[in-house]
Amino acid sequence: MKIMVHRPDGSIEAVRGEDGLSVMEALRKAALVEGECEGALACASCHVWIEPEWADRLPPPDGAEEDMLDVAFNLKPTSRLSCQIMLTDQLDGLALRIPASG
Amino acid sequence: MIRVDVAIVGAGPVGLFAVFACGQLGLRCAVLDALPDPGGQLTALYPEKPIYDIPGRPTVRAGELVADLVQQAAAYDPVYWLGQRAMALAEDSDGTFRITGSAGETILARAVIIAAGVGAFGPNRPPLPGIEAYENRAVFYHVAQLERFRGRKLVIAGGGDSAVDWALSLTGVAAEVTVVHRRDDFRAHPASVAQMKADPRIRLLTPYQLAGLVGDGVTLSAIEVERIGGARERLEADCLLALFGLTGDLSSLASWGFDLDRKTIPVEPVTCATSRKGIYAIGDVAAYPGKLKLILTGFAEAANAAREAYARVHPGKALHVEHSTSRGVPGFQALERAG
Numbered sequence: 001m002k003i004m005v006h007r008p009d010g011s012i013e014a015v016r017g018e019d020g021l022s023v024m025e026a027l028r029k030a031a032l033v034e035g036e037c038e039g040a041l042a043c044a045s046c047h048v049w050i051e052p053e054w055a056d057r058l059p060p061p062d063g064a065e066e067d068m069l070d071v072a073f074n075l076k077p078t079s080r081l082s083c084q085i086m087l088t089d090q091l092d093g094l095a096l097r098i099p100a101s102g
Numbered sequence: 103m104i105r106v107d108v109a110i111v112g113a114g115p116v117g118l119f120a121v122f123a124c125g126q127l128g129l130r131c132a133v134l135d136a137l138p139d140p141g142g143q144l145t146a147l148y149p150e151k152p153i154y155d156i157p158g159r160p161t162v163r164a165g166e167l168v169a170d171l172v173q174q175a176a177a178y179d180p181v182y183w184l185g186q187r188a189m190a191l192a193e194d195s196d197g198t199f200r201i202t203g204s205a206g207e208t209i210l211a212r213a214v215i216i217a218a219g220v221g222a223f224g225p226n227r228p229p230l231p232g233i234e235a236y237e238n239r240a241v242f243y244h245v246a247q248l249e250r251f252r253g254r255k256l257v258i259a260g261g262g263d264s265a266v267d268w269a270l271s272l273t274g275v276a277a278e279v280t281v282v283h284r285r286d287d288f289r290a291h292p293a294s295v296a297q298m299k300a301d302p303r304i305r306l307l308t309p310y311q312l313a314g315l316v317g318d319g320v321t322l323s324a325i326e327v328e329r330i331g332g333a334r335e336r337l338e339a340d341c342l343l344a345l346f347g348l349t350g351d352l353s354s355l356a357s358w359g360f361d362l363d364r365k366t367i368p369v370e371p372v373t374c375a376t377s378r379k380g381i382y383a384i385g386d387v388a389a390y391p392g393k394l395k396l397i398l399t400g401f402a403e404a405a406n407a408a409r410e411a412y413a414r415v416h417p418g419k420a421l422h423v424e425h426s427t428s429r430g431v432p433g434f435q436a437l438e439r440a441g
């Protein structure tokens with residue numbers, strides 16, 4: 001499966017995703033996010049903007065993810081912490097953006 | 103100024119165990135941390151969470167593990183420098199390192215172990231251009247004295263307990279209080295949230311986030327905010343209290359003379375040697391192929407780095423190897439004799 005990633009510079013990269021990994025893990029392998037806390041919801045270094053057409057197709061953020069988004073910056077209505085999104089075949093083609101900072 | 107065998111930067115779990123590992127080899131340590139209390143991430147981020155993968159501890163609360171590590175290290179009487187960031191490193195001609203802390207004091211040591219985790223914990227600063235210039239004048243990350251806020255047009259940014267509690271206590275002090283938060287829900291004590299929402303003197307601006315600072319670089323005249331997904335607006339304000347928790351910052355180690363990736367220090371596996379002689383890195387900050395960022399990995403690295411530090415502190419002197427069961431530990435030996 002592929003994740004379509006829009007980089008801050010405008011370029012687009014197709015990143016390979018694997019079933020059972022989080023989106024953060026796939027993005028981190030491609031050096032696109034840091035994922036500093038290994039998905040423990042303690043860093044927000046995996047913050048991404050989901051493309052609007054995909055936002056409603058993801059399971060919504062739970063309370064702990066919302067709490068961590070409270071200390072992230074550069075937010076958009078479709079901001080998510082990518083460590084909390086698990087890859088499945090239904091997410092093939094998931095499109096997202098890497099925030100310029102934060 | 104103090105003189106020890108080994109200076110340890112970072113009093114997280116790994117730095118604390120390094121005190122013990124060095125102590126077992128007869129090396130005295132000083133430990134520095136930017137936080138006022140030891141424990142690193144366990145203290146700053148998850149003191150109440152149970153940990154399940156510490157060998158021999160089926161479950162242990164993070165705060166309890168820290169207390170036990172402090173107790174284990176106490177046998178070797180380490181010098182703690184807490185609430186102080188390690189800023190500069192120099193090396194004398196005889197190979198003694200001098201570490202200067204942010205309070206201006208100096209530690210002299212023959213070897214240095216960096217157990218800096220994700221970096222020195224400090225306030226999570228909003229990435230607003232020019233913010234540094236206003237810090238401690240118009241931009242604050244905590245409240246040291248209420249009086250600094252008297253009569254000011256204050257914006258509090260954040261949605262946790264500290265934002266809500268300070269909004270409630272500063273309404274009587276500041277001329278105006280506006281709370282800017284990215285959503286309508288606050289992750290704070292429900293009674294305090296209700297009290298804040300009911301207080302007509304507190305203006306709530308949700309769902310909004312900070313977008314910029316307007317001023318001359320000394321005095322703030324307005325704060326730009328942005329509706330999430332919407333347009334920018336200007337709030338007339340001369341003071342910002344930004345409460346976004348803690349984050350790690352490794353920048354003060356950048357000029358220490360070892361290689362530093364943005365977030366990690368590459369080391370030789372096993373010896374934990376950095377690219378600078380006499381300086382070792384362990385725990386989350388140390389990187390090598392296949393590294394697992396776990397507390398238990400850091401503990402093993404601490405034991406290895408202690409041996410390397412011994413060779414640096416006592417050049418040419420053979421290390422007599424003994425298990426802890428043979429060597430014992432100062433306090434416990436005394437206890438056993440007494441019993």
Ligand SMILES: Cc1cc2nc3c(=O)[nH]c(=O)nc-3n(C[C@H](O)[C@H](O)[C@H](O)COP(=O)(O)OP(=O)(O)OC[C@H]3O[C@@H](n4cnc5c(N)ncnc54)[C@H](O)[C@@H]3O)c2cc1C
Pocket residue numbers: 037040041042111112113114115116117134135136137141142143144147148152153154155186187188189217218219220221222223351352354355384385386387395396397398400
């Ligand atoms: C929510 C969460 C859950 C976790 N759960 C587990 C788990 O179940 N099991 C597990 O094994 N791991 C877990 N971890 C990871 C674990 O916490 C880390 O591996 C561990 O804290 C690393 O310890 P450390 O001593 O290397 O660094 P840290 O704990 O990060 O401590 C480093 C310390 O160094 C200080 N410091 C850095 N630079 C300086 C400087 N220049 N001057 C002064 N002080 C400085 C910092 O202020 C900090 O206190 C979890 C992490 C999080 C966030």
Ligand code: FES
Pocket residue numbers: 024034035036037038039040041042043044045046068081082083084
């Ligand atoms: S990796 Fe830290 S919050 Fe997602």
